[in-house]
Amino acid sequence: MLPMIERLQRFSQLDRADLDALKRLPHRIRETSAHEEIIATGQKLDRVFIVESGWLIRSRLLDDGRRQILNFMLPGDCFDLQCLVRARADHTVTSATLARLRMISASEFLDCVRDNANLATAFWWAAVQEESILREQIVRLGRRTARERIAHMMLELIRRRRLATAGTANDELLKLPVTREMIADALGLSEVHVSRTTSFLRQAGLLDVSNGTAKVLDLKGLMRLADFDETYLHVDEKFRLPGREHAESA
Amino acid sequence: MLPMIERLQRFSQLDRADLDALKRLPHRIRETSAHEEIIATGQKLDRVFIVESGWLIRSRLLDDGRRQILNFMLPGDCFDLQCLVRARADHTVTSATLARLRMISASEFLDCVRDNANLATAFWWAAVQEESILREQIVRLGRRTARERIAHMMLELIRRRRLATAGTANDELLKLPVTREMIADALGLSEVHVSRTTSFLRQAGLLDVSNGTAKVLDLKGLMRLADFDETYLHVDEKFRLPGREHAESA
DNA sequence: CGCGGGTTTGAATGAGTTCAATCACGGTGG
DNA sequence: CCACCGTGATTGAACTCATTCAAACCCGCG
Numbered sequence: 001m002l003p004m005i006e007r008l009q010r011f012s013q014l015d016r017a018d019l020d021a022l023k024r025l026p027h028r029i030r031e032t033s034a035h036e037e038i039i040a041t042g043q044k045l046d047r048v049f050i051v052e053s054g055w056l057i058r059s060r061l062l063d064d065g066r067r068q069i070l071n072f073m074l075p076g077d078c079f080d081l082q083c084l085v086r087a088r089a090d091h092t093v094t095s096a097t098l099a100r101l102r103m104i105s106a107s108e109f110l111d112c113v114r115d116n117a118n119l120a121t122a123f124w125w126a127a128v129q130e131e132s133i134l135r136e137q138i139v140r141l142g143r144r145t146a147r148e149r150i151a152h153m154m155l156e157l158i159r160r161r162r163l164a165t166a167g168t169a170n171d172e173l174l175k176l177p178v179t180r181e182m183i184a185d186a187l188g189l190s191e192v193h194v195s196r197t198t199s200f201l202r203q204a205g206l207l208d209v210s211n212g213t214a215k216v217l218d219l220k221g222l223m224r225l226a227d228f229d230e231t232y233l234h235v236d237e238k239f240r241l242p243g244r245e246h247a248e249s250a
Numbered sequence: 251m252l253p254m255i256e257r258l259q260r261f262s263q264l265d266r267a268d269l270d271a272l273k274r275l276p277h278r279i280r281e282t283s284a285h286e287e288i289i290a291t292g293q294k295l296d297r298v299f300i301v302e303s304g305w306l307i308r309s310r311l312l313d314d315g316r317r318q319i320l321n322f323m324l325p326g327d328c329f330d331l332q333c334l335v336r337a338r339a340d341h342t343v344t345s346a347t348l349a350r351l352r353m354i355s356a357s358e359f360l361d362c363v364r365d366n367a368n369l370a371t372a373f374w375w376a377a378v379q380e381e382s383i384l385r386e387q388i389v390r391l392g393r394r395t396a397r398e399r400i401a402h403m404m405l406e407l408i409r410r411r412r413l414a415t416a417g418t419a420n421d422e423l424l425k426l427p428v429t430r431e432m433i434a435d436a437l438g439l440s441e442v443h444v445s446r447t448t449s450f451l452r453q454a455g456l457l458d459v460s461n462g463t464a465k466v467l468d469l470k471g472l473m474r475l476a477d478f479d480e481t482y483l484h485v486d487e488k489f490r491l492p493g494r495e496h497a498e499s500a
Numbered sequence: 501c502g503c504g505g506g507t508t509t510g511a512a513t514g515a516g517t518t519c520a521a522t523c524a525c526g527g528t529g530g
Numbered sequence: 531c532c533a534c535c536g537t538g539a540t541t542g543a544a545c546t547c548a549t550t551c552a553a554a555c556c557c558g559c560g
C-alpha cells in the first residue's frame with residue numbers, strides 16, 4: 001500500500017481522512033511467485049489491483065508465439081480501472097517477480113471514489129499517467145532506434161520508481177528483475193539485439209545493464225541519446241477537478 | 251453529434267432522457283480546415299472534444315523531426331477525458347481533413363456525468379476502448395511486419411467506422427483521407443516502404459489502397475495475414491457499472 | 501503548359517534478425 | 531569437492547526487412 005500512497009500524494013491533495021478511507025477499503029492480499037498469471041485474456045474484470053511490491057508485466061500474445069509486452073507495472077501502480085465498467089481483459093497480466101497485490105472489488109472501489117473527490121482525482125491522475133506511458137511506448141517502438149529505446153525505457157523506469165519511493169531510492173541504480181527476453185518483448189527487439197545494444201551502451205560509458213540491475217554511468221549523455229523528456233509522466237502537475245468557472249481561452 | 255450517439259448506444263443502455271441530457275450539454279462547435287492544430291503540446295486541457303465529422307490525428311514530434319502518430323480519431327470519437335483533472339497535453343492533436351468538433355467544458359461535462367450513471371458508463375466505455383486501441387497499436391509496432399501493420403490498421407479503421415455509422419457503411423470500402431506519409435508515421439515505417447507494401451497487398455489481391463480509399467479485395471485473406479482479432483475493440487460487450495454483490499470467483 | 505504535392509520505382513545501404521555455438525553461473529547430486 | 535545440468539547471456543556469420551537518397555511519375559490546377 002505504501003508506494004501507492006506515496007505516488008498519489010505527490011499529485012493530489014490527500015488528507016488524513018482520504019488516506020484512511022483508502023486504507024480501510026475492504027481488500028484481499030495476493031502474494032504471487034514469479035511468472036504467475038494474474039489476469040487472463042478474456043477474463044471479466046471485477047476488481048482493482050494495487051501493486052504493493054514486485055513487478056508485473058502486461059502483455060499480448062500473437063498466435064505464432066510472438067509476444068509484446070505493453071508495459072511494466074511497478075510498486076505503487078494500480079490497474080485496471082476498466083473493471084469499473086466490467087470490461088473483459090484483452091491482454092494478460094503476469095508477475096515478473098514475487099509480488100504482493102492488493103485487490104479491491106470494483107463496486108466497493110467505485111462507491112469509495114464516488115464519495116471522495118480527492119481520491120477520485122488521485123486515481124484519475126494515475127490513469128492519465130498510465131495512458132501517457134502507453135503513448136510514449138508507441139513513440140519508442142515506432143520512431144526510436146534500439147539504443148534509444150533501451151536508454152529511454154530505463155530512464156522512465158528510474159523516474160517512475162522515484163515517484164513511489166519518496167525519493168529515497170538511488171537514481172543511479174535500478175533493480176531490474178527482468179530477463180533480456182522481457183526487455184526484448186517490451187521494446188520490439190530480439191533478445192540477441194538487446195544483448196548487443198546493452199553492451200554497446202556499457203562500452204560507450206552510458207549505462208550498465210547487468211546482473212539484474214541497470215546502473216546509470218552518464219546521466220546527461222543517456223538523456224541526450226534517449227531524447228528523454230519527462231513531461232509525459234506529468235510529474236510536475238498538481239491535478240484537481242475543474243471548478244464551475246469557465247475556461248480562460250478558446 | 252450523431253456518430254457519437256450511435257457509438258455510445260451500441261454499448262450502453264441510453265434512454266431518451268440520457269440522450270437529451272447529452273444533447274443539451276452547453277457546447278461550442280469548431281469547424282477546422284485540414285492540417286490545423288487543435289491541441290498543442292503543453293496546453294492545459296479544459297474541455298472534452300467530440301468528433302462530429304472528419305479525421306484527426308494525435309501525434310508526438312521528436313526533436314530531430316521524426317514524428318509518431320499515436321492514433322487516428324474518427325467521427326464519433328471523444329477525447330480528452332484527461333481534461334477532467336486538468337492535465338496538460340503531452341502531444342499534439344491536428345485535423346487531417348476538414349473537421350467539425352463539438353467542445354464541452356470540462357466542468358459542465360463532469361457535472362453531467364456525475365448525475366447520470368448511464369452517460370458516465372458510456373463515456374467510460376469509450377475511454378476503455380480508446381486505451382485498448384493504443385495497446386493494439388503497441389503490438390502492431392512492436393511485433394508485426396509492415397504487411398501485417400497495414401492490413402491490421404485498415405481492418406481496425408473499417409471496424410471502428412462501422413461502430414459510428416449504424417452499419418450503413420460499406421465494409422469493403424473505406425475513405426482514407428490521409429497521405430502515405432501519415433500512414434508511415436502511424437505505423438513506424440518510411441513513406442517509401444508504405445508505398446511498396448500497399449502495392450504488394452494490391453498485387454496479392456488482398457487490399458487496394460489508392461486514390462484516398464482502401465478497398466478490401468479479400469477479407470478472409472486480409473484477416474489471416476493481419477492476424478486480426480477484434481476483441482480488443484470490445485464490440486460485443488455490454489458495459490454496466492458493478493452492482494453491490496460480490497465477485498463470482500477468486 | 502508548367503508547377504507542385506503526393507506517389508512510385510530503383511539501387512545501395514543499414515539496422516536488426518536468425519540460427520547456432522559458446523559462455524557464465526548457480527544449483528544438485530555423487 | 532567436482533561433474534553435471536539448466537537457464538540465461540553473449541558472440542559470430544549470414545541473411546532480410548526496411549531505410550535512404552535520388553529520380554521519375556502522375557495528376558489536378560492555375
